[in-house]
Amino acid sequence: MKYIDEAIIHVSAGKGGDGVASFRREKFIPKGGPSGGDGGRGGSIFAIADRNINTLVDYRFARMHRAKKGENGRGSDCYGKGADDIVLRMPVGTVIANAATGELIADLERHEQKVLLAKGGAGGLGNLHFKSSVNRTPRQFTLGEPGEELELKLELKVLADVGLLGMPNAGKSTLIRAVSAARPKVADYPFTTMHPNLGMVRVDQNRSFVMADIPGLVEGAAEGAGLGHQFLKHLTRTRLLLHVVDIAPLDENVDPVREAKAIVEELRKYDESLYKKPRWLVLNKVDLLPEDKREKICKKFIRSAGWKGRSFTISALAGEGCKELTYAVMAYLEQAPADENQEPAKLASPPAEEPGDR
Known part of the structure; x- marks a missing residue:
């Protein structure tokens, strides 16, 4: 296997799901009120150090890593499901930096060390959060936040005494x-x-x-x-x-x-x-x-x-x-x-x- 000790990857966390404006429509409950649920959070991207890996070859050929967006909220107080996170396993000794600014993000020095690379967006709020004594029928809701998106430089420095x-x-x-x-x-x-x-x-x-x-x-x-x-x-x-x-x-x-x-x-x-x-x-x-x-x-x-x-x-x-x-x-x-x-x-x-x- 070819030894690869540098790679550039693009990580994109998932967008949060949108909240929804909805009202209860049930028999015998003529004034059910707001029931719009929140959107689910977008998937985040993590890196974890693995001593069983000794090269960055996987990231030389798989450069794009995108997490899924969260589900939108629904009526009847139903909240959207959060998206699954993505975990990228890298060799112990990998240094992760922002490719654009050079800022150090993480230095994976020990086995199973886990760091957040890109945070998923928060889900939007449903209209049930906006009800009050003076606003019985709120039609407000918020959209999900976008996830973080970065281009990262990976550099492997072997650990030796x-x-x-x-x-x-x-x-x-x-x-x-x-x-x-x-x-x-x-x-x-x-x-x-x-x-x-x-x-x-x-x-x-x-x-x-x-x-x-x-x-x-x-x-x-x-x-x-x-x-x-x-x-x-x-x-x-x-x-x-x-x-x-x-x-x-x-x-x-x-x-x-x-x-x-x-x-x-x-x-x-x-x-x-x-x-x-x-x-x-x-x-x-x-x-x-x-x-x-x-x-x-x-x-x-x-x-x-x-x-x-x-x-x-x-x-x-x-x-x-x-x-x-x-x-x-x-x-x-x-x-x-x-x-x-x-x-x-x-x-x-x-x-x-x-x-x-x-």
């Missing part, structure tokens, strides 16, 4: 396969990941977190190059970013330091709040380095990149270092609320001393 970012073929998909049951496509060519993948990483019986893998970024992604810019929004809900770097590129002309800095710059251009998120460095594919030179090469990269935060060396393919990484992430997430305001680590100019936090 940890997000992976990096250049194509940095090994992000291999890493999420190594630490979770997720099975994204892995191949030896760029852009094998075409849409976000989620994996549940379980470190102990009752300790786990959700990891998100998005398509690789390239330089110029914020201006539209490559695929990753379309999916960076999926990292906005994460609490920690893991910057995965291919420390042993097959192409000798590729400079891992330059690529790593380019990724950070793309984050800054795309969203300042995403750029400021806590971020760790993960040097992947160390199994391709000579064993006696691994530590030296990794330290040189950290020094050249000016990395000032936590860093890890792993081989996602061989599983080396992955367990230590997941346990460190779990420990961070468990104590992160107390440190939410801490400044994230950054790639900067080379520091005077080697960072010791490895």
